[in-house]
Amino acid sequence: MEPAKLDHAALPRVAAVASEARATLWGRARRFLAKSAAPFGYISPTLILVSVLMLIPIAMVVSYSFKDNVIVQQNPVSVGLANYTKVLTDPDFLAALKNTFVFITASTVAHLVLGLGFAMMLNTSLLSGVTKTIFRIIYILPWLFTVAVIAVIWRLMLDPAGVVNYLLTTAGGMQEGVNWLSDPGTALWALTFINIWAGFPFFMISILAGLQGISGDLYEAASVDGASPFRQFWNVTLPQLRPVLISMAVLDLIWTSQQFALIWMTTGGGPLNVTEMLSTYTYKQAFSSYEFATASASAVIVLLLTMILAFFYVRLQRER
């Protein structure tokens, strides 16, 4: 078979078409690359930071927890689960676990109740907008102060010679002043009270936003049906707020369990360990006793407990 004769005159045209096709192909490839690479370009600083600040440190602390004398020694050897057995059989750790449980449960319940109460009062149609704004700003105040300031304020107020004892003995008929933060019988409750004071505003704001999202039609329908204010609260307000209340409660459990500064600056875990929390226990192991390995085991346990809570939080978010 004879090879087809080349049509020389057509060659430039073919070349032009080919180069055009190549150009479009290349352009398409480049556009495709740009399109799929661009998002990674934008999120790469985040990815790098999250890896350096989160994933690597977590891997580090987990590996620390299986070794001896980490950080202080050059070549620590693996000790298996020894650090975990040491922590989990330490009575101080178990006390910290129990105190943390009491502290976070009482704080969360009080935050919910106070937050809901204040939010409902601030949502009333009975008072003018200006009045409500003034009250709202006063209510948010505790939340704006740094924990160091909150610790100092309450150490002043709860001092044996302080204003709280003065008011309780003069007006409240209490016999004698109490050293709230140094008495083993009261320290944990005093600390919980401070935490309640410091944390309720965030609940209040979030619940207020939730209340403002409830349609007025629901209340109108309820009052046409003759529902009392209490029944309206029970059958309209609470069910509508349920998702907000549950997410806030789980978030609060997570945050309160991580509270460190407030305890460190008021009681330091004392007296007699009655206010020792998982966070202060871990910190002392690391930076007072320089037992970084046991501290890491304790830190990993705290992380696992938090992850259980976080798991519920994510599931709740997904259900909504």
Next chain:
Amino acid sequence: MLTRKRRRLGAKIAVFTGLCLGAAFAGLPVVWMLSTSFKTNGEVFAVPPKLFTKNFSFDAYTAILSDGAQLRFFLNSYIVALSVTALTLFVAILAAYGFSRYEFPLKKSINAVIVSVQAVPPITLVIPYFGLVVALGLYNTYPGLILTHMVFTLPYAIIMMTAYFNTLPKELDESVKVDGASSWTALWRVLVPISVPGMVAVGVYTFMISWNEYLFALTLTRTDDMRTVPIGIQLLMGQHSYEWNQMMAMSILGSIPVLVLFLLFQRRFIGGLTSGAVKA
């Protein structure tokens, strides 16, 4: 009619009384702090306690403001918090643009990691950070603090900024891209200028977190000239444990930046915060 009016008045009085009780609970400790800061130290625990002292003075404030060591705490806090805010905003704007305007593999998983960062306990991170920051030569430096603070500020900033960008129509930046501009130009020339309200909310929140951070500031710095305000307050408590008026003055001075930011931007801030917190 009359009974309804009377009932309404009764409800009004009840709500107002309740609000006043609540305001006393929330506000009195703050008022007491303010009042103590204007007292002489001998008067702090005077019996009976006085809300308005006769010997009103600014001595506690001048003592703090004329002390170079105390001013250094403020300088450090401003340097750290402002740097954290600027860097967080920059990184979060980029990430939010990526999340809001593109589809890419692993988007959901990356997003889940960013959301879950918020739950990781600081106490878990502080031990490896200590090892890491020492190894990188960043112990007792500004970059060490700035970088580590971002682990708390960044996730929330990304979530809030993404939510904000999602409310802006895609046609806005796409129309510029049709005219031949790159996505980078579209982001900075079109989206960012109209996102100022969202950026303000994120910026105020970020500044507050960094200004108030305690655990890393305590652990990752060593010398007094690197300490921030929260640690400064604690040091003051250790040094002159009886000068309560100065501690209160320092506390108030240390709270002013956050209070001012909050009062200026409270509407935008609360709006941004609640939409982020409830939907996050």
